[in-house]
Amino acid sequence: MSIIPEKRLKAAIGFIFVTAVLDIVAMGIIIPVLPQLIEEFVGSNARAGIINGLFVALWAGMQFVASPIIGSLSDQYGRRPVILISCAGLAIDYVLMALAPNLWWLALGRIVAGITSSSFTTIYAYMADITAPEKRARAYGLIGAAFSGGFVLGPVIGGFLGDYDPRAPFWAAAAMSGIAFFYGLVILPESLPREKRMKFSWRRANPVGAMVLLGRHRELSGLAGVTFLLHFSHHVFSAVFVLYAQFRYGWGPKEVGMLLAMVGLLDMATQGLVVGPVTKALGDRKTMLLGLFGGTIGMALMGWAPVGWAFVAA
Template sequence: MQKHTAAVRFVLITVILDMLALGVVIPVLPNLLKTFLNGDTVQAAHYYGAAGVLWAAMQFVFSPLLGVLSDRFGRRPIILLSNAGLGLDYVLMALANSLPWFFIARAVSGICAASVSSASAYIADVTPPEKRAAAFGSIGAAFGIGFVLGPALGGTLSAVDMRLPFWIAGGLSLANFCYGYFVLPESLPPERRSSLDWKRANPVGGLIWLARHGKLLGLACVHFLNSLAHFVLPATFALYAGYRYQWSPKEIGLTLMAVGVCSAIVQGGLVRKVVPALGERRTLLLGLVFGATGFVLYGLAATGPWFVAAVPIMAIWGLGGPAMQGLMSARIDGHEQGKLQGMLSSVMGVAGMIGPALFTQVFAYSIAPEAVWHEPGAAFILAGLILLGSCTLAWKVARSLPARPVEPAVLAASAPDA
């Protein structure tokens, strides 16, 4: 039990540092892009959407490969390689001085963005099936903690220098690599590792594997719609808040900090209370309903204070993700957890190839002079409707999902390889 607790703590600190590094750059990334475009917000929205599609395409292609590799060689090396790659990518972003370099950096970031899926597989390795929803909630809370400090820090640092947040993010990711190298134990012992199956190491083969697991395909579709709606926030929020509320990067960062606080409270505390009381199925539906409501309120908020007032309502959406992951991971054998998490990341990658372009185009059109309906929040309203569809599908799929308990993996007791 002591080893299990220590291992989970290691992983959560890894996720916190990763999300802190990511949160630092969110408020300033669109503004960096605008410096290459003479401050044109509409053009920045188009290019930012394209960069988001590129990032997601890299994640779509490489996540299944990294998931299969983690099932074969263990979670630890994948997490470490991801952290090192992200650190070097932030350094590249800090040095980028043109659109081509900006896009190259986003591609590298997409390739390396596998630490969270590997961390989820790690959690599944060391946690009994009935407790995984709460454990996945802890990962969500770690996300929230990272976003509490990251955006506020990034917004403040950008006032000193536009590129300083990227240097800080790079340092955090490389520090994360050093931390994991010396203290993170492996969670998947050699006897529980699977053979290297190249057919499942590509997104098409992985999707076929997922389809063969029956009801998991339906939940994967729910995950896709969930992810698609999620991309409206990173794709448009900084541009939206700057245009509609005239917020500075610092104000944008502080708002994202509030989002992180509420998310940490929900996923770090409420998940552990709500899932045992309502069950994973009802918790999933509850989260989706609140998420759809929150997005619509974001889109209709005519002033900044009204947007902030909707943040706690939106945060309840955080109940859905851990509940859904708990439903899925409990029906997959221990040696396939990395494959599952890699495929979930790949599904998110598909959503990411659609979402940023979709939402930035909707936002750009809604603020253009020739727009028939001038509504800056149209992208958020669309995301709310997508989540409403996700909720309907989840209700149909989850109510008939059969139980399939599996044995949790045993945490490797050996010390990490140096």
């Protein structure tokens, strides 16, 4: 358990939730406008879809490389500096993207975002440090709800700002990440005691090493495979959604933002109110399978939807 005094524990948990919300708000703000900004540079909806997909792959690739490195760094130096540096890095990244004069600058911004957003795993590690094992499922569900809450606000703000200026959401995202950094600088204590820290190791801090570790634990490798497929499907969807909605249904940033906010509200309700009781009743495995089955049906119906209202219902 944590070395944090009881009086500061609530403040630490509050910071984790606030940071989760602010980071996801910042990320969500740019979702409705980034593909359109790319389209402005390339002048083609179809080509913008391809490049946006490449940007998603670039972002995810940097996460794949950076996540184990950042995790190992947090094991040696503690969770606090990693989380704070991540917030500061995201703020700088969004300023870079707001000023980007061409696609190369946007690509650089995606690289920086992929590296700095890898610290989301450190947020979960922080909660594991300060939470008893039997309470972690609920704590992770609450973090998921905080992420969903940020995802409700982000696309709405980004959609309305994007109607005013395609670059305005990036400035708003930079401000959100900057607020999270300064808030954490004052509030956040360290959660990992020095006697529990591990020296940085390239053997653990590289994707190949992580894959070898997974291979030694069958239960982890199966879960990792499911997680990979789940994130793969969602990244495929997110890479084309904004441009697809514009092309097929004539939706702009405002409509896209409102729809994503609706999805975030439903997700927040599920994470905060449903996951805990259902997991208690059915167990982890059956709950996961139920969620994956529902996601499969929903994705299939979205691909079928001939009109906007059917897509919203799906």
